[in-house]
């Protein structure tokens with residue numbers, strides 16, 4: 001690879017979707033510039049500062065006019081933010097061809113992530129572990145459509161510092177290992193060893209795509225502006241550093257070359273690094289994987305943590321809805337048409353949506369003559385979905401049957417109230433309608449306006465027990 005030239009050696013990336021972390025500066029930004037020149041479908045730049053990201057996008061688009069880059073907010077020091085970033089990505093793309101886990105911090109003072117993990121391991125490894133785990137289904141789906149496992153890649157930025165670790169490699173008992181000021185380096189080494197171990201374990205578990213780790217070389221970037229020893233090193237070796245542009249070559253090669261092999265760790269020039277006692281220890285790789293799984297577990301359980309990554313407020317109201325709303329229009333009876341699914345095919349979809357945190361379902365009485373609402377009810381019953389976990393949006397206006405049309409459609413008071421009643425009946429036939437509607441009207445929550453009626457339905461269904 002010593003002769004690797006990004007301009008000529010990167011193949012066409014037409015149709016490819018790329019996500020790269022920490023690309024608002026340094027190696028990541030240069031990596032995007034080179035990738036953008038080969039016509040990818042989209043590049044997602046995931047970083048923690050919107051202003052810096054937008055500035056980087058401007059710079060990149062000056063270098064590559066029209067480069068298709070979009071920003072995704074991502075703070076690797078917060079697992080909630082990582083989960084949010086994955087959700088944002090999933091809302092925008094259903095494929096991922098190249099994931100470059102590039103962001104990193106080095107030799108920063110002792111500290112913790114927002115979730116209480118040692119800061120260097122937390123940002124450099126755990127945040128990326130969680131991001132990759134959440135993006136895994138998309139990587140797998142993309143790989144399933146590809147002609148070779150080489151077509152889909154995960155590239156992890158490690159460092160030659162992977163060899164400077166605590167004596168046990170990863171000191172699980174106290175990840176904030178070391179007390180002396182220069183132990184910041186040992187903790188950096190620990191996090192970079194974690195990048196290599198993660199690479200090997202991921203490659204072993206997922207042969208359907210290609211996972212590699214790289215050391216980019218010594219690159220004159222902001223990474224060296226943290227600890228005084230880093231600043232001193234930068235000053236000492238001033239003039240001998242590689243530029244950030246050449247620092248991107250190993251990542252670019254690993255992301256696109258046919259010569260890489262999954263599970264490997266490459267030094268600059270695509271030179272295979274044989275590894276250390278710790279990086280070649282499969283038990284340590286497994287222990288790190290298990291520890292990481294446990295560390296992120298509660299953050300992926302959206303039901304325990306109140307759906308924060310999927311929630312947004314509905315307009316200016318206080319009501320929270322999932323950012324993705326699940327449409328139920330085509331659920332009913334397939335005899336109606338090719339676009340309609342039967343109940344049997346529909347129920348697993350509703351379950352999958354609920355499990356993925358999509359807790360707002362949109363239906364309406366007129367969809368398939370109320371069959372859609374009935375199927376929604378069956379899903380709630382079958383999967384024991386608690387009422388406080390779900391929001392159902394339903395509406396009124398259209399007519400359900402075709403006879404006696406005069407008062408069976410429109411926004412008259414009569415039809416609006418009838419629609420509320422009918423929808424509630426389809427969704428929960430046990431509800432005592434007369435009493436419920438009377439209470440709603442008396443409380444002043446039901447108005448003549450349809451907008452209010454929609455609200456009543458949402459509120460009612462969300463607080464069925466009240």
Ligand SMILES: NC(=O)c1ccc[n+]([C@@H]2O[C@H](COP(=O)([O-])OP(=O)(O)OC[C@H]3O[C@@H](n4cnc5c(N)ncnc54)[C@H](OP(=O)(O)O)[C@@H]3O)[C@@H](O)[C@H]2O)c1
Pocket residue numbers: 021022023024025026027028046047048049052074075076077101102103104105106123157158159160215216217218219220221222223224
């Ligand atoms: N430079 C070298 O000599 C060298 C050597 C070996 C390995 N590496 C590795 O190469 C990778 C890139 O380094 P670089 O030299 O390009 O460093 P850099 O110029 O300092 O860039 C690091 C990037 O990571 C981002 N980042 C830091 N903390 C983050 C967080 N909590 N959440 C999201 N993004 C975060 C930074 O964003 P902000 O702008 O918001 O801070 C920045 O975009 C790192 O993984 C590093 O360990 C570099």
